[in-house]
Amino acid sequence: MFNRTNEAKVLRDPIHEYIHISYQVIWDCLNSREFQRLRRIHQLGGNFQVYHTAEHSRFSHSLGVYEIVRRMCYEVENINNSLNEFEKIQVMCAGLLHDLGHGPFSHMFESITQKSHEDITMELILDEKTEVHQVLKKEHTNLPNLIVSILNHSHPNQMLSQMISSQLDADRMDYLLRDAYETGTSYGKFDLERILRTLRVKDGNLCVKESGMHSIEDYIMARYHMYWQVYLHPDAKSYEILIELFIKRYQKIRNQIKIQSLELLFEPLTSDSFYLLDENRLFYSFQQALFCEDEELKDLANRILNRHLLSFKEDEKLNGHYQYVYIEQQMEQDYLPYHENKDPIWILNKNNECIPISKCSEIVKALLRMETKTKKRIFYN
Numbered sequence: 001m002f003n004r005t006n007e008a009k010v011l012r013d014p015i016h017e018y019i020h021i022s023y024q025v026i027w028d029c030l031n032s033r034e035f036q037r038l039r040r041i042h043q044l045g046g047n048f049q050v051y052h053t054a055e056h057s058r059f060s061h062s063l064g065v066y067e068i069v070r071r072m073c074y075e076v077e078n079i080n081n082s083l084n085e086f087e088k089i090q091v092m093c094a095g096l097l098h099d100l101g102h103g104p105f106s107h108m109f110e111s112i113t114q115k116s117h118e119d120i121t122m123e124l125i126l127d128e129k130t131e132v133h134q135v136l137k138k139e140h141t142n143l144p145n146l147i148v149s150i151l152n153h154s155h156p157n158q159m160l161s162q163m164i165s166s167q168l169d170a171d172r173m174d175y176l177l178r179d180a181y182e183t184g185t186s187y188g189k190f191d192l193e194r195i196l197r198t199l200r201v202k203d204g205n206l207c208v209k210e211s212g213m214h215s216i217e218d219y220i221m222a223r224y225h226m227y228w229q230v231y232l233h234p235d236a237k238s239y240e241i242l243i244e245l246f247i248k249r250y251q252k253i254r255n256q257i258k259i260q261s262l263e264l265l266f267e268p269l270t271s272d273s274f275y276l277l278d279e280n281r282l283f284y285s286f287q288q289a290l291f292c293e294d295e296e297l298k299d300l301a302n303r304i305l306n307r308h309l310l311s312f313k314e315d316e317k318l319n320g321h322y323q324y325v326y327i328e329q330q331m332e333q334d335y336l337p338y339h340e341n342k343d344p345i346w347i348l349n350k351n352n353e354c355i356p357i358s359k360c361s362e363i364v365k366a367l368l369r370m371e372t373k374t375k376k377r378i379f380y381n
């Protein structure tokens with residue numbers, strides 16, 4: 001038996017209307033300092049410089065993923081029947097905590113520390129010193145390990161990992177809807193209710209009834225449009241590049257000039273230092289750099305704070321002399337909204353057989369026929 005909260009907690013949310021919490025362990029994870037830290041990390045990195053309302057945080061996205069997982073567990077009859085209470089708790093915790101390891105401006109942070117946010121997430125869950133680890137362990141000694149095994153796909157019940165990270169998972173479903181809403185674009189919308197209603201379990205795998213295939217096609221197309229309209233927007237990228245150049249410049253001159261708030265970035269990563277590494281710290285550092293002795297660092301800080309972005313072009317050559325040049329190689333392959341060679345999305349046909357969607361959907365077939373090439377973007381000024 002697992003501890004329930006005294007009364008059900010209900011949080012308002014613009015995407016799901018309400019988020020329902022009735023297990024104490026979920027509520028305590030939410031109140032841990034590692035989870036609260038996510039309020040200080042933008043969900044969309046530099047995109048708020050393009051879509052001015054995209055100020056939402058990893059905190060709200062994580063709660064949204066939890067809510068979709070919770071609904072899968074209790075509202076999809078097949079899933080409800082095939083999981084026991086403990087498995088439901090494991091997968092709901094995994095949904096809530098899956099993004100715990102995001103650093104400030106994720107991509108910049110990963111390039112500096114050479115560590116993926118997935119690895120940091122798992123380390124925080126397993127680290128006995130973190131509040132989140134204590135909370136999980138108090139509920140069940142093996143809970144931290146089981147959650148990590150869901151996140152790294154080694155859990156004996158593969159379906160739990162499919163719910164959190166696959167080509168049709170709660171993570172993508174929440175971020176597409178939420179990012180579309182928060183940016184004010186209409187591309188990311190699809191029918192979540194219909195997907196939940198047609199979700200089934202067959203031989204321990206998630207699949208979708210044939211009658212739900214169109215809502216899945218819509219979801220895949222939503223992903224396609226969001227990539228090109230939002231996630232890969234050159235101005236958002238330009239802003240993130242400025243931050244990366246700023247940190248790299250500081251790294252180069254930090255034996256001559258000290259900005260104390262930035263030093264933490266270059267110390268060994270611990271759960272205590274990670275807690276303090278958030279975007280507020282970086283914004284404060286940009287302000288401090290405005291008054292430093294290094295002209296380049298000052299210029300970059302000024303550009304970041306006042307949105308003087310780098311120019312960009314897609315062709316091969318750059319003529320002339322520029323202060324900043326940043327070349328980005330982009331494999332379109334990485335941004336395909338659906339991959340044939342990964343775990344497929346299964347469609348359950350009328351004969352009760354599971355067929356990969358790439359074999360039965362004309363839209364997915366067409367998407368997979370699309371020519372993909374390597375793109376090079378040059379950012380300069």
Ligand code: ZN
Pocket residue numbers: 061065098099171175
């Ligand atoms: Zn996520």
